[in-house]
Amino acid sequence: MESNNLLNSVVNEIIDQLKLNTINESLLDSSIYSINAGGKRFRPLLLLQTLETLGTDINLGIIPAASLEMIHTYSLIHDDLPAMDDDQLRRGKPTNHVVFGEATAILAGDNLLTESFNLLTKANLTATQIVELVQLYSKNAGQLGMISGQMLDIEATNKDLTIEELEEIHRNKTGELIVAAIEAATIIANSEAHIKKLLKIFGEKLGLLFQITDDILDVIGTTEALGKTVGSDEKNKKNTYVSLLGLDGAKEVKNNLRSEMFDILNELENDINISILEELVESIVNREK
Amino acid sequence: MESNNLLNSVVNEIIDQLKLNTINESLLDSSIYSINAGGKRFRPLLLLQTLETLGTDINLGIIPAASLEMIHTYSLIHDDLPAMDDDQLRRGKPTNHVVFGEATAILAGDNLLTESFNLLTKANLTATQIVELVQLYSKNAGQLGMISGQMLDIEATNKDLTIEELEEIHRNKTGELIVAAIEAATIIANSEAHIKKLLKIFGEKLGLLFQITDDILDVIGTTEALGKTVGSDEKNKKNTYVSLLGLDGAKEVKNNLRSEMFDILNELENDINISILEELVESIVNREK
Incomplete structure (x- = not known):
């Protein structure tokens, strides 16, 4: 698997989705800034590698991988906000709200989340598979997963946790989207x-x-x-x-x-x-x- | 059409979705608070009335109407935030962030948006119809619609607008979700x-x-x-x-x-x-x- 080329395709899918007839330049710039801020692209890569493991055409996973990376990126923008973790730097660059202001950062996050589902509907898969992917992503990124993880993390600030409590935070906050990458591949591959x-x-x-x-x-x-x-x-x-x-x-x-x-x-x-x-x-x- | 009963069903669908195996109480309370804060329920009602107009079983529209109301409610929570319109009151009640704090309000909004798509996948419709609804809602609530409307509105603060600029804000900020209610009904009814x-x-x-x-x-x-x-x-x-x-x-x-x-x-x-x-x-x- 040529991971670099594939990940470029994933990022290009996201940029194309964001540039599609956009109405507002600030929103576009802010959304693209955080997508381009990079990082390991661990979730899209995992989805594609799992597809390869399952012997399925990797190209079928490009859009679902792009959609998942959009959800991940939105969550980072919102987590960094002053009201949340109040982070000034992410991956060595100023965070979204530092560059574009808080209002735009909130909306850029909302935008990436919303557009992730729009992009997902364009995947070259059956309608049933797409519905399963929408259900998977919204479940694992929602109150049974990532968002509850972030809530638990905020509530845990300055508290001493047990190892079980710590695991619950991680399982939800970061684990659920990682699981989603793997499960998405099994949906695309129609695995047993x-x-x-x-x-x-x-x-x-x-x-x-x-x-x-x-x-x-x-x-x-x-x-x-x-x-x-x-x-x-x-x-x-x-x-x-x-x-x-x-x-x-x-x-x-x-x-x-x-x-x-x-x-x-x-x-x-x-x-x-x-x-x-x-x-x-x-x-x-x-x-x- | 017994609108009150139907709207109760819509709200109950939302509450059921939010209470489903929830992990975090604050997130649940905050999400439900804004759903229960009421309002005219104009969008769900419009969706159901359009279905009736089209001669289609109204019950098929309950879940899509509930999903749309969740998207509308998330947008109000985020619009009211200090970094946005900084509103203390909405429909005569303290806004979400006033009651639950900014971090929880941001996450409750994220939660309602994410869970709206999860609920939508459970509608008693064909997979193709559900994909069309996901596409419609994410388009009209995204950067080609509601979110750009809110960006334009923020950028217009303290500026004198032309009537065309004012209309562009409204068309996006509130109009697109109203259009979505009607279009959703035509998707559910398989209209010509x-x-x-x-x-x-x-x-x-x-x-x-x-x-x-x-x-x-x-x-x-x-x-x-x-x-x-x-x-x-x-x-x-x-x-x-x-x-x-x-x-x-x-x-x-x-x-x-x-x-x-x-x-x-x-x-x-x-x-x-x-x-x-x-x-x-x-x-x-x-x-x-």
């Missing part, structure tokens, strides 16, 4: 029920692995490699896996997750091409930034 | 192309009629009947049809719109039961609050 079920569990563990790796890197990574200030979690008294379990404890949970994910993939080795997802797990386990 | 086309134009005029009547009532209505301070537009130096055209000019535009709308309905009298929409026009023309 047992494959869907196992890959969903795989996705839930992937979300936690992703977060715990972040928390560990915040402590042991180098500022240069990460592009952000190392130790910021501790400075901000943020509850993390490391603050709750210690560095060794967090690493142990990470290793256990890795083993469990490989066990799931082994169960699927007769059905799908698991090597792509194996590599994905290892790349997260070993990442240094 | 010429009916769809004429009713869409009717809807565009209805949106303007609705707004111009509001502007006129702000000047001539009584405080008691309206439940808000009369003359507030003038006090806030807001651009309105009355401020731009004078009271007589605004009334003339209103009467012209009424005639044009009746002409459209007359063109349709062999196809559909136009009396319901005729009554609707007259009720807006004659409304005193």
